[in-house]
Amino acid sequence: MIRKLLLSTMVVAGCWFAASAANAQGLQVPKTQPAGQELRISGVNGTAYVFGPATAFKAKANGELVITSDQLRAAGMYTVVSDGNSGTFFVVADKASNVAFLARPSRVATAKTGVISGTGFVLDKFNNLVMQPTPVKFSLAVPGTPAETRSETSKNGVAFVRMDSGKKSGAAQFVAAVDDTEVRRVVTQTAADPCNIRFKAEPSKDGIHVVTDPIKDCSGNAVPDGTIVTFTETDQKGRSTVDARIKKGFAEAELPNEGSANLSVASGVVIGNEIHWGGK
């Protein structure tokens, strides 16, 4: 009894495997198909199904199934099914014609090493990632200065670069280019810390008038207006400080005139000159 049951199970299993194998032979479809190109599959009759990454539909075919170019825009795996047979093929990206570009940061100090990064994703006209190695040209420049240019070849559709900020402050144009397509991002380069600060003092109606020379970074860029400059007066009674903002390139303030005192100036970590005021 058990023997008969086992034998019939094995026969059924054998038939099932044979049927699966027959199905696996399937429809005659290409292994790969370029994105956005029509595909005609012959030998398809009756109801056919097409499943893809951005599509799924049922169609009637009479000897030939036509899948339109619009239905094959998205790269990925497609399966066609008809009358118990099926075939699978891959739609692959067309030639590179676009780039999605990420650039960071949007604001950076001048003359810093490796602070600007860019990543380019190489795409075809249907926004599929192009896996073939493709040269991507990156360039960075403030208008009126020579551009720093780098060419990187994409791997798995991605090219990346790390660049130094330029010496000149301003709105730097960071560009990634593939073929004739350019994508532009703006990276604002601002003056770095002051290189040195010099100030002078003179008596005024209310005390001592202190004023700096124009404040610049080590590349000669004017430190942005609004940057805080601290003036300090130290005398026998103690210390008093006044914070002033840079306006039109320099900072100024009024300090109390208490006779003999030491005057100094600083901004961030940069300390300027000292002046001994009054006394002997």
Add this chain to the structure above:
Amino acid sequence: MRKTLWYAMAIAMIVLATSWISRRVLAASTPSVQVQLSTENVQPREVEDATETAVLRDYKLAWANLASAMEQNRADLLDQSFVGFAKERFGQAIAEQKKDGLRRRYVDHGHKVEAVFYSYDGSALQLKDVAKVEVELLDGSKVVATQPVTISYMVLMTPAENSWKVRDLEAVPGF
């Protein structure tokens, strides 16, 4: 002796059948997805431990959400895990499926994922996924075909407010 052999064969077949059925039932009812993530060969920077944990969590969730969305024909289920091209394309597929009364059922047998690119600024992560995923294509409730079990995917993930989302998920012929 011969009788014992037949009994042994019978038991073996019952065990195999039970295991096959239970795997099917479990796969259909459990949303958990098995993912092994390796970040050893990533360039140009390393993936931080916290990022690795978050990516693993969110990538598993993305597959669970994709499976639910495709089976129930509900594009809204993509929102939690997909953005950009991926969301757009899967959304379009769901709309077309729905129109023709079709569905896809994912039976997920696990993923071997390797991180290959992590941008300097941490804003993009690219993965290669060798997935053992059986996709059943259904017309109503009838299975019309089953897609191959091992599929290679190229994946692009980007960080959102408090999670990583899939921006591109593309099946490729191979790596």
